Amino acid sequence: MSNQMFCFQCEQTAGCTGCTGAAGVCGKSAATAGLQDKLTGALIGLAKACENNPYTEQTTKVIIEGLFTTITNVNFNDETLKDMIKRVEEEKNRIVPNCAACMSRCGNTDEFDMKTIWEADEDIRSLKSLILFGIRGMAAYAYHAMVLGYEDAQVNAFFYKALAVISYDLEMGDLLPVVLEVGEVNLKCMELLDRANTETFGTPEPTKVSKKIEKGPFIVITGHDLYDLKKLLEQTEGKGINVYTHGEMLPAHAYPELKKFSHLKGNFGTAWQNQQKEFDAIPGAVLYTTNCLMPVKPSYADRVFTTEVVSYPEMVHIGEDKDFTPVIEKALELGGYKEDVQQTGINGGTELMVGFGHGTVLGVADQVIDAVKKGDISHFFLVGGCDGARVGRNYYTEFVKQTPEDSIILTLACGKYRFNDLDLGTIGGLPRIMDMGQCNDAYSAIKVAVALAEAFECGVNELPLSMILSWYEQKAVCILLTLLHLGIKNIYLGPTLPAFISKNVLDFLVENYHISPISTPEEDLKKILG
Numbered sequence: 001m002s003n004q005m006f007c008f009q010c011e012q013t014a015g016c017t018g019c020t021g022a023a024g025v026c027g028k029s030a031a032t033a034g035l036q037d038k039l040t041g042a043l044i045g046l047a048k049a050c051e052n053n054p055y056t057e058q059t060t061k062v063i064i065e066g067l068f069t070t071i072t073n074v075n076f077n078d079e080t081l082k083d084m085i086k087r088v089e090e091e092k093n094r095i096v097p098n099c100a101a102c103m104s105r106c107g108n109t110d111e112f113d114m115k116t117i118w119e120a121d122e123d124i125r126s127l128k129s130l131i132l133f134g135i136r137g138m139a140a141y142a143y144h145a146m147v148l149g150y151e152d153a154q155v156n157a158f159f160y161k162a163l164a165v166i167s168y169d170l171e172m173g174d175l176l177p178v179v180l181e182v183g184e185v186n187l188k189c190m191e192l193l194d195r196a197n198t199e200t201f202g203t204p205e206p207t208k209v210s211k212k213i214e215k216g217p218f219i220v221i222t223g224h225d226l227y228d229l230k231k232l233l234e235q236t237e238g239k240g241i242n243v244y245t246h247g248e249m250l251p252a253h254a255y256p257e258l259k260k261f262s263h264l265k266g267n268f269g270t271a272w273q274n275q276q277k278e279f280d281a282i283p284g285a286v287l288y289t290t291n292c293l294m295p296v297k298p299s300y301a302d303r304v305f306t307t308e309v310v311s312y313p314e315m316v317h318i319g320e321d322k323d324f325t326p327v328i329e330k331a332l333e334l335g336g337y338k339e340d341v342q343q344t345g346i347n348g349g350t351e352l353m354v355g356f357g358h359g360t361v362l363g364v365a366d367q368v369i370d371a372v373k374k375g376d377i378s379h380f381f382l383v384g385g386c387d388g389a390r391v392g393r394n395y396y397t398e399f400v401k402q403t404p405e406d407s408i409i410l411t412l413a414c415g416k417y418r419f420n421d422l423d424l425g426t427i428g429g430l431p432r433i434m435d436m437g438q439c440n441d442a443y444s445a446i447k448v449a450v451a452l453a454e455a456f457e458c459g460v461n462e463l464p465l466s467m468i469l470s471w472y473e474q475k476a477v478c479i480l481l482t483l484l485h486l487g488i489k490n491i492y493l494g495p496t497l498p499a500f501i502s503k504n505v506l507d508f509l510v511e512n513y514h515i516s517p518i519s520t521p522e523e524d525l526k527k528i529l530g
Contacts, residue, residue: 005030027295035081037114044112047163067139077311126502127175134182137478150196183485190443202256203359210266222246223289244268254355271417349421356434358444386472399521413439494518
């Protein structure tokens with residue numbers, strides 16, 4: 001592969017323009033980036049092979065897994081990327097077996113050269129990137145639903161359509177509707193995942209989560225996949241091993257079918273980007289289930305395990321059989337801390353509250369609506385999204401601290417770690433900070449906003465509701481496109497604007513959706529509250 005890369009799909013990209021050297025800021029090498037491009041090109045070839053030929057459940061599984069594999073901080077392993085490319089090629093050859101041997105090749109199903117996009121006119125590149133990065137994020141949601149046995153034909157079909165569109169020679173006017181269609185289909189995909197999670201694990205309920213790590217053997221599980229957590233809890237039950245969530249796994253404590261396990265104890269560490277410091281010489285095992293993997297340091301490399309599409313060189317991978325015996329044995333060998341360790345959040349708090357999904361919030365909708373009518377609640381702020389290490393992320397902490405005492409903070413995804421340990425008190429018995437879950441649970445925030453709009457007989461944009469969103473990677477992209485599809489305006493976005501959005505595309509978004517880059521907490525609150 002090339003010793004030079006081009007990648008601008010995440011917020012940490014070099015110089016806010018793109019990683020172009022021998023390695024990306026995230027830690028992946030140019031060779032790995034090249035293989036991810038090759039995988040994407042192979043997926044496009046597979047999708048085009050299915051334009052005139054029927055695909056199967058297996059084909060869709062390959063498409064979804066392949067897209068998920070290319071999300072930031074999922075796969076740093078060239079060998080597993082090569083294996084995934086091989087699976088895609090084998091699937092394509094099964095669907096169109098005669099293409100490879102055709103004497104009059106049309107090239108329609110060939111592996112697509114991604115340089116065609118990266119070197120295209122910047123507006124075309126921008127719109128095609130929005131489509132590609134959007135479906136990568138959506139593939140993560142579809143994957144989590146799929147492992148629980150939930151699928152949707154419309155969602156699956158769109159992956160094929162969107163991949164094929166990326167290869168077409170189209171103008172801006174042709175691509176814009178597809179960009180918004182990503183948002184439309186992603187809404188359906190998020191609803192599917194919400195149903196999969198609640199029907200499998202129960203409706204989340206308000207739950208306090210401790211930051212204390214008790215003495216003795218333990219396993220830290222990070223990522224997003226609740227199915228993996230349940231399997232781990234089942235296999236560790238009665239073995240004297242405590243399990244702690246990390247990062248986006250924190251909301252798992254609110255699900256009845258998971259919280260019933262008494263050895264699911266609490267939450268380890270803070271946001272995912274602090275893992276290299278927080279996992280340093282950790283006396284426990286760490287299991288990665290989805291994206292959020294950072295390059296592993298030698299001080300804890302021997303205790304890291306991966307599963308699902310996550311892969312890192314020389315790390316032990318748990319396959320589809322979900323036999324977590326190696327993780328369990330490592331936890332017992334390490335023995336854990338000798339005494340209880342009291343950890344804190346970024347702001348010094350020792351407890352976190354989770355479990356305010358749409359089932360809970362709408363369950364007290366009358367109480368919320370009455371508080372608004374009485375003037376007890378003046379404003380709702382949805383402050384959420386993906387966190388990262390870029391300077392300026394303390395904006396979200398300061399913003400929340402400065403919100404009026406009679407306002408409610410709705411939050412989701414890992415950006416909440418900037419402020420979720422703050423004690424801002426209550427309003428009418430309701431906590432001022434309501435954690436709605438993972439980035440996967442953005443559907444909850446949308447459902448609550450729509451329900452409030454119906455209750456007040458107005459549009460969502462007329463509600464005393466402001467959206468202050470942080471973005472980091474592709475799942476944030478597809479959520480943003482869903483908000484645009486719904487016509488939601490006046491979104492504040494940061495800490496930087498995506499490098500792949502060209503000036504003309506940004507001007508379109510500003511003009512039609514009033515998207516604003518974040519400024520300072522003081523200035524933005526002044527604009528919002530007048």
